[in-house]
Amino acid sequence: MYSRPAARLIGTFARRSFTSQARNNGRQQYQWSRARWNYGSAAGTGVAAITLSGGIAFVLHASTAPQDKKLATPSKVDYNEVRKSVAALLDDANFDDGSYGPLFVRLGWHASGTYSHLDSTGGSNGGCMRFEPESGWGANKGLHLARERLEAVYRAHPGLTYADLYTLAAVVAIEEMGGPQIKWRPGRNDHKDGKKSPADGRLPDAAQGAQHIRDIFYRMGFNDQEIVALIGAHSLGRCHTDRSGYDGPWTFAPTTFSNEFFRLLLEEKWNLRRWNGPKQYEDTKTKTLMMLPADMALIEDPEFRKYVVVYAKDGDKFAKDFASAFEKLLELGIDFKTTDGSTHGKNESLWKRIFG
Numbered sequence: 001m002y003s004r005p006a007a008r009l010i011g012t013f014a015r016r017s018f019t020s021q022a023r024n025n026g027r028q029q030y031q032w033s034r035a036r037w038n039y040g041s042a043a044g045t046g047v048a049a050i051t052l053s054g055g056i057a058f059v060l061h062a063s064t065a066p067q068d069k070k071l072a073t074p075s076k077v078d079y080n081e082v083r084k085s086v087a088a089l090l091d092d093a094n095f096d097d098g099s100y101g102p103l104f105v106r107l108g109w110h111a112s113g114t115y116s117h118l119d120s121t122g123g124s125n126g127g128c129m130r131f132e133p134e135s136g137w138g139a140n141k142g143l144h145l146a147r148e149r150l151e152a153v154y155r156a157h158p159g160l161t162y163a164d165l166y167t168l169a170a171v172v173a174i175e176e177m178g179g180p181q182i183k184w185r186p187g188r189n190d191h192k193d194g195k196k197s198p199a200d201g202r203l204p205d206a207a208q209g210a211q212h213i214r215d216i217f218y219r220m221g222f223n224d225q226e227i228v229a230l231i232g233a234h235s236l237g238r239c240h241t242d243r244s245g246y247d248g249p250w251t252f253a254p255t256t257f258s259n260e261f262f263r264l265l266l267e268e269k270w271n272l273r274r275w276n277g278p279k280q281y282e283d284t285k286t287k288t289l290m291m292l293p294a295d296m297a298l299i300e301d302p303e304f305r306k307y308v309v310v311y312a313k314d315g316d317k318f319a320k321d322f323a324s325a326f327e328k329l330l331e332l333g334i335d336f337k338t339t340d341g342s343t344h345g346k347n348e349s350l351w352k353r354i355f356g
């Protein structure tokens with residue numbers, strides 16, 4: 001295990017600013033073209049009706065769901081100060097490997113990973129994980145510790161929303177642990193209860209394999225390359241028997257963002273662990289590292305494996321691709337009205353759904 005300064009040093013290779021790029025592969029495109037076709041026909045019917053009653057401007061206005069009228073006003077909150085407050089909360093010698101960082105990353109991911117492209121439900125908007133039912137989902141076990149830790153930041157910054165805080169905390173944690181800069185925009189609003197949360201079952205099940213992983217992440221709109229990049233976050237943190245039931249870290253430096261997860265996955269020999277717990281793998285050399293069945297699927301499936309090989313060799317490429325995919329994850333389903341006046345997210349995709 002590395003100390004925080006050492007972790008920073010090891011991790012700085014990845015501290016860059018990166019631009020987003022569209023990526024696709026054949027399988028994803030197939031799924032997408034089917035989904036777009038469905039959207040197209042549904043939206044087409046809507047357009048015909050709405051155009052009759054007042055024109056395209058109304059279409060865009062009407063696309064704003066009622067809850068989006070309460071978008072946070074970015075200018076009222078000093079997000080740089082929020083970032084500093086979050087960064088100051090990361091270290092705690094008595095917590096896990098000395099940092100809340102990995103847990104904050106998991107918080108941002110689980111807050112966002114409920115999104116479905118098929119009906120535009122779920123996603124980080126609303127900050128609903130603080131309410132039942134999401135707070136009680138098995139997949140979210142342990143995340144109350146992150147939410148409780150961040151409560152002081154919420155209180156110190158009037159106007160800040162939980163939905164923005166949960167996602168920004170993940171970004172700050174990644175950057176502070178030596179990861180890439182991730183573009184982050186404010187504007188998520190908070191729902192007043194958990195009624196808009198989707199049904200449980202949208203987050204991945206670690207016991208399952210490639211098909212399940214694709215089902216879950218294609219539903220969010222990711223392709224194979226983005227899926228592999230995102231799961232590379234398992235260079236961070238560990239599993240806890242009192243949360244998921246699994247046990248142990250994936251790498252020797254769980255508070256350092258790196259491509260070690262991929263390198264170890266490929267280069268180490270992994271055996272089933274003999275223990276009184278769920279099926280998981282351990283490295284044969286030290287028996288201190290672990291892999292989930294879902295992690296192993298990344299080397300068993302030939303399409304996923306291709307990207308594991310690339311990222312194991314090229315930490316810079318991993319950091320760059322991770323930053324793009326993570327930015328996308330945190331913005332899924334959000335209707336942004338940014339300070340530069342541009343719109344992004346739901347309106348943009350509605351436009352695409354209507355006009356191709």
Ligand code: HEM
Nearest residue numbers: 102105106109204205206230233237238239240243244294
């Ligand atoms: C197939 C997809 C995935 C599965 C099955 C999965 C499963 C898990 C499980 C079982 C844990 C252990 C929880 C605990 O016991 O504390 C965990 C932890 C973690 N996951 Fe994932 N995960 C997936 C994808 C992701 C993604 C996409 C990210 C972020 C981009 C991520 C980030 C993390 C982090 C940082 C931790 C460590 C948390 C801590 O140290 O407390 N995971 N994951």
